Amino acid sequence: MKVALVGATGMVGEVMLKVLAERNFPISELMLVASERSVGKKLSYRGQEYTVIGLAEAVAAKPDIAIFSAGGDTSLEWAPKFAEAGTTVVDNSSAWRMDPDKKLVVPEINADVLTANDKIIANPNCSTIQLVMALAPLHKKYKMRRVIVSTYQSVSGTGLKAVKQLENEIVGVPGEMAYPYPIGRNALPHCDVFLENGYTKEEMKLAREPQKILDDRTFSVTATAVRIPTSGGHSESVNVEFHNDFDLNEVRQILNDTPGVTVQDNPDTNTYPMPIYAHDKDEVFVGRIRRDETNRNTLNMWVVADNLRKGAATNAVQIAEYLVEKGLV
Template identity: 55%
Template sequence: MKLAVVGATGLVGREIIKVLEEKQIEISEFYPVASERSKDKVIIYRNKEYKCITPDDLLTKDIDIAIFSAGSRVSEIYAPLLADKGIYVIDNSSQWRMYKNIPLVVPEINPETITKNTKIIANPNCSTIQMVLALSRLHKEYKLKEIVVATYQSVTGSGMKGILQLASEKKGELINRYYPHPIEQNCLPHAGDFLENRYTTEEMKLINETHKIFNDYSIHISPTAVRVPVIGGHSEAIHAVFEKDLEIKNVYDILNDTPGVKVLDKIEEFVYPMPIYSRGKNEVFVGRIRKDLFDDKAINIWVVADNLRKGAATNAVQIAEYIMEKM
């Protein structure tokens, strides 16, 4: 396979390269792609040095798959140009997610939406991926009716600017301000940009992307997205209401059988998912599983995942693996 990583010097781009190395995917030609200012910067992949090229340079290369993580503008310009050449583009930005003819894919849930004629495939938002994966098999069994979710999102979701603000505040410095308020020892009920409906872009992604991935627009979703001073992963408190009565043992069995999900739920031993534990791991971790005290059709769960891994890089690489195998 001949593969390019667009945005190779960024947080997610570097993580994509790590995941490719860990999975030992056979790549005959590898192209790290970055902006003009990072051209010729050296990237190490499987103990070999590669110099970064620009997106314009990439247009002259013969490749099979390009994984994009360089922002919406780069994806808007270059993804169609590569797709027109028959190259599969896996895009981590929000640019293409809600286009009707472009699949929004979590490989454990809806890989069949990728076809030979599908050349641009959208990677969902990080907080969406972990939520839908945790609920996917339960949805098949009991049919989701409503989701109320509060997210506790790592500063890594904001890129290096968020990380640098937290790091500078930990040192007592007042530089590198990215968020409108301090993030150290604070929680901001404000992840993403505010919209006219008073929700944020991160919150609307949870609604719109979940509907598209499940191909079910009847589910009521009420999200609140919070930015927290954590490096390592996103956490979510999820209240899910279904159309059928739940058997809690069956809920455990279904979650244990859900691909990509790992149950950590031994409260007597204080075992439950935490972002510090999820860092660098590819699974979605689920714990604090309990039936609602007032509704036999509802459960409450706590879901944690590394937003740079399954929330971005790992999911994208899994899509690439699916294309390699099936297309």
């Protein structure tokens, strides 16, 4: 399988290489691709050194699969060019997610919507992925009416510049700012840009993407997204109102039986998900599972995942694995 990794020099690209190796993805030829300023750089994969190439050269090589993690503008310009060359693109940016002609996929939930004709496939937002991994099995059983989610998002979701800002602030060294305010010892209710409706773009991703993934517009999602001074891992406080009542033990069992989900929920032993322990793992961790005593048929839970792995790289590689397994590429 000829594979191109577009955005190979970025934070997600680095994790993508790690995940491809860990999962033994079938690669006969690997192309590491980046913007012109990174062309010529050397990167290592499985002990072998590769030279980073440009986008035009990668398109001309006609890879079977191109996994993009290079930002929306790059995806909008170059994903169609790869697709026209016969390459199947798995795109990690927001560029194609809400395009009605493009599939938005979390493999454990809706990989079966994919066909050989899908040449550009969208990877959902990191916060959306972990949210729907927890919601999907419960929605199937109890039917969601409304979801209220508040996120506590790592600086790694912004990128390397934000990670450096936090590291500099911790040691008291001045440096370049990724955010309009300090992030150390702070919380910024500002993920991505503000929109005319007063929400941020991140919050609207959380509102819209779950409906598309679950192919159901009968429930609503409202979100508040907050950046906190953790270096890796996103956390979410999730309040879900269902049409039907539920049993808490059954909820835990349903989640435990869901591939890719791990329940960590024992108040007696202070067992609950935390981003520090989700680091470098592919599972979505769910805990603090309890009934909302102020509203009928309503559940509270706490959902945590590594935003660079299941929230980005791992999910994209899983999509590629499905394409290979089903002979769609």
